[in-house]
Each structure stands twice: as structure tokens, then as C-alpha cells.
Amino acid sequence: MGVENPNKINTSKLDEILQSYDYKKSNLIAILQKVQEVYRYLPEDAMIYIGTKIEGLSPATVFGVATFYAQFSLEPKGKYEIKVCDGTACHVRGSMPVLNAIRAKLNMPESKLTSDNGLFSLETVSCLGACGLAPVVVINGKVYPQMTSDAITIVLETLLKEEG
Numbered sequence: 582m583g584v585e586n587p588n589k590i591n592t593s594k595l596d597e598i599l600q601s602y603d604y605k606k607s608n609l610i611a612i613l614q615k616v617q618e619v620y621r622y623l624p625e626d627a628m629i630y631i632g633t634k635i636e637g638l639s640p641a642t643v644f645g646v647a648t649f650y651a652q653f654s655l656e657p658k659g660k661y662e663i664k665v666c667d668g669t670a671c672h673v674r675g676s677m678p679v680l681n682a683i684r685a686k687l688n689m690p691e692s693k694l695t696s697d698n699g700l701f702s703l704e705t706v707s708c709l710g711a712c713g714l715a716p717v718v719v720i721n722g723k724v725y726p727q728m729t730s731d732a733i734t735i736v737l738e739t740l741l742k743e744e745g
């Protein structure tokens with residue numbers, strides 16, 4: 582499924598999703614998962630729309646459900662989702678210099694969750710259960726073990742080159 586312009590809500594696309602789930606309140610989680618797949622996050626306008634279209638729901642309820650589950654993001658995500666593990670093992674073995682190298686390479690100060698070009702989003706996470714490979718970085722589900730500042734910089738340069 583292609584990614585929609587995250588700044589513009591396409592109501593016919595939302596209707597298509599709602600239709601495929603019979604506009605049912607009991608399908609709300611699946612509907613939100615689908616919407617997140619399309620936009621890479623849950624735009625506020627989409628949640629309001631869903632809340633007004635499904636009987637028995639309100640925008641506030643949809644918003645409440647979306648914020649309750651960690652799987653849902655209310656912020657736009659980049660094409661590449663970078664997760665830097667900062668659990669104890671990774672921290673001790675140098676996750677912070679790796680994180681700083683990513684911030685420097687992508688020009689993302691701490692206040693930024695997504696790069697200006699919309700390509701990368703960055704977050705720190707707690708232990709990913711791969712402590713033997715620390716420090717670990719995960720990009721779109723792919724695990725990069727024993728990262729160093731130099732290694733992650735090369736990985737990012739390769740992705741940037743691929744994106745032209």
C-alpha cells in the first residue's frame with residue numbers, strides 16, 4: 582500500500598478503510614492500524630473523521646484509544662524509522678555516541694523526531710532483548726548490531742545515497 586501525503590487527509594481513502602471494516606466500533610484497532618499504515622502515523626483529522634463516522638464512537642474516544650496503545654504514533658514518522666536502544670547493556674557499550682552521530686549526520690537536534698526531509702524518524706527505546714549485540718540500532722525492523730559512530734554514519738550515508 583502506498584503512503585499518502587501525511588499533511589492532507591483523503592476522506593475517500595478513509596471511507597474505503599472504514600467500509601472494509603463495516604464501520605464497526607469493534608474493528609477500531611484494526612481500522613487505526615490500517616490508517617497508520619497509509620499515513621505512517623495517525624493524523625488528528627483522520628481520528629476526528631473516524632470518530633464521527635462510526636456509530637457509538639466520538640473523536641475523543643478514538644483519540645483516547647490511539648494514545649493508549651504504544652503501537653500508534655500521533656506524530657509523523659519518517660520513511661526510515663530508526664530506534665536506538667538505550668537499555669543498560671547498550672548504554673554501557675556506547676549507545677549515546679551512536680545516537681549523537683545519527684543526530685549529527687541527519688541534522689536532527691534533540692527536539693526533532695523526524696528529519697526535515699521526512700525521510701528519517703528517530704527514537705530511543707529500552708532493551709530490545711538483544712543485549713549480546715549491544716549497542717543495537719534498528720532501522721525499519723532490521724537489526725544493526727555492535728554499532729559505532731563510524732558504522733552508523735556509513736549505514737546512513739548508504740541510505741541517503743539510495744534516496745538520491
Ligand code: FES
Pocket residue numbers: 666667668669670671672707708709710711712713715716717
Ligand atoms: S540493552 Fe539494548 S538490547 Fe538489551
